[in-house]
Amino acid sequence: MTQGRGERGVSRDEPGPAVVLITGVMASGKSTVAQALAERLSRAVHVRGDVFRRMVVSGRAEMVPGAYEEAVAQLRLRYRLSAMTADAYAGEGWTVVVQDVVLGEELAGYVELVRTRPLYVVVLAPEPAAVAMREAGRGKNGYGAGWTVEALDRVLQEETPRIGLWLDTTGQSVEQTVDAVLAGLGRARVDGAVASG
Template sequence: MPDPVIGRLLLITGASAAGKTTVGHEVASLLSRAVHIDGDAMQRFVVSGAVPMDVPPPPGAVEQLTLRYAAAMTVSSLYRRAGFDAVITDNVFEAETAAEIVDRLDETAVTQRELLVRVNAPERTTS
């Protein structure tokens, strides 16, 4: 029996309000079989006790951010095993963190087929 087709992972990251969610949704809609997993939606699962990220991070913020990334990767793994491409959009605060998120694929035992895209905020022009 042939191995099942594992979906691809696309991680779209960038600054706040750079258009990640819009781009991620559009990319997923252009693929033949895809899901869009929004990091902000993962954060909204925390109903009470949420600690928003700030600089410097307040106590508990990094732990909750790590949970948010892990939740997105777990959801993507389930869909990718079923043959869906997974498009994750989220804030990634440091370059090393993006690599760590993708490395979580090893923990979920899904063949690595990923692409990292960084969305930069558009330049603001004045008239």
């Protein structure tokens, strides 16, 4: 890691050219934390995975519980595109903060897609009640079409491999969460292949 200086003149460790994946359920704070983390680093890019989903103009198949083959194929295409984009930026010397909902067996698959090392995985895991409160207070609605906060939290807690740094951010501010991510980079680092089951 390389040394950098924060906004308040406090030195901190930075990941340097690397990929940092920020994942968690919808409304867990991924985009806000990812943006704030990128802003704290001296040379960083924020890759929003959902951008690749929104690029599909017609024929988009949404991920719903029990999604059919086309929806899963489109999800995995989105993951491949964000991983390739992250690798391209990291290859040019950037720290890339990727933010997306990558849960269940797909998390191990995403680790395999990213060629850049070091790779850091950060899972935001606030309590479901906090997620529901955040969802109610934001302008967009991520839940619906069969998903509930509780159902997606079960996928996170019961089906997602425990890799990287898991943070219960329930009582944390954005700045506190970014501090925790930077302080926990050693635990967030994923070097090799990850078993999906």
